[in-house]
């Protein structure tokens with residue numbers, strides 16, 4: 001075997017509550033922003049498919065966990081739905097039972113649950129208070145986290161405060177692809193900042209529980225910035241893109257401090273958030289134990305071609321243009337570049353500049369449209385996905401050989417799930433889901449992954 005991974009390497013996959021649970025208006029669950037937005041603007045969603053049923057995991061978790069076991073999972077990330085657990089702010093016993101059963105079932109099958117508290121799914125009642133713009137919501141999140149730790153902390157050993165916290169900032173407050181569809185950088189900065197305050201408060205609380213052998217972290221979509229050339233203008237553009245889209249969360253998460261250059265830019269342009277005096281200390285004292293890395297694509301940038309319009313609103317893109325590198329390899333369905341070495345560059349950066357913090361690949365994957373085209377002998381022959389995973393894993397393997405502290409690989413995702421605005425357009429799963437019957441069928445990649453997980457390499 002050429003690529004052998006360390007023993008106890010985490011093999012598995014990741015998903016989120018809204019994307020698989022279904023039962024969105026059943027069993028006591030309250031609305032979150034996705035339920036509400038779909039009601040209001042269904043035409044925003046691919047084929048007008050909303051979050052009501054998604055992949056029905058709420059009812060099929062037992063069978064799904066058996067499937068995970070069959071393909072060699074030793075770990076699996078899910079998220080808890082805040083609006084299911086605490087509708088109207090009160091604990092919903094049915095939700096407690098559901099998450100209890102899922103966690104217990106995973107453990108009983110030798111699959112470690114990695115639990116994330118927030119995956120893009122702000123409860124509508126919290127959004128009505130202003131979402132992350134309002135500090136009260138930070139306190140509400142802290143109460144929610146506290147209840148989760150109390151209920152499940154005896155069994156869950158890996159906790160995550162947020163998944164890709166920058167995405168609701170980009171989607172909801174800059175580029176209009178999440179509710180509340182606001183375009184306002186100053187408000188975006190406030191949302192980003194309060195998210196990190198909520199994160200630090202959850203960590204502070206978690207430490208008080210003193211759980212044995214437990215860790216807490218955050219999951220970030222690290223998108224390395226590659227400059228078009230070594231020209232100082234391109235290098236500057238790339239450095240600033242990195243500040244806005246990676247370091248804005250990575251630095252406070254790992255070091256408890258914001259990069260000074262980011263503060264300088266935001267101050268210069270009048271975009272600094274409101275803060276409280278004790279925030280600095282809070283952030284500094286409550287850094288993560290473990291980092292989840294979601295990696296799909298690089299960000300290639302160049303210096304701006306034209307001077308920004310002086311009357312246009314402030315946007316991070318004032319400092320760089322995106323660059324389409326000639327000859328780049330694309331996943332045309334999702335419109336994302338595939339650049340496998342990016343995963344290695346992230347890990348080396350963490351080793352060299354972030355104290356080699358313990359990490360794992362918490363998401364990586366390939367969404368493809370109309371996969372039934374590839375059915376042969378009853379199985380979707382997703383060789384493109386196998387290639388995609390294998391080529392990324394080779395770079396992860398090289399990073400490990402060079403002393404990077406990376407402990408596992410989770411695919412996005414276990415079974416086809418609902419992808420926000422793209423609904424069921426692009427399919428990512430090891431298992432396909434036939435929407436009218438909800439039937440799960442393993443794809444070729446599922447069989448392949450099983451071998452890799454069992455052999456701990458390939």
Ligand code: BG6
Pocket residue numbers: 016163164167221294334363367412418419420422426
């Ligand atoms: C990540 C998210 O950004 O990428 C997931 O954590 C998401 O929630 C996944 O589904 C794939 O992206 P998309 O937009 O194709 O669903």
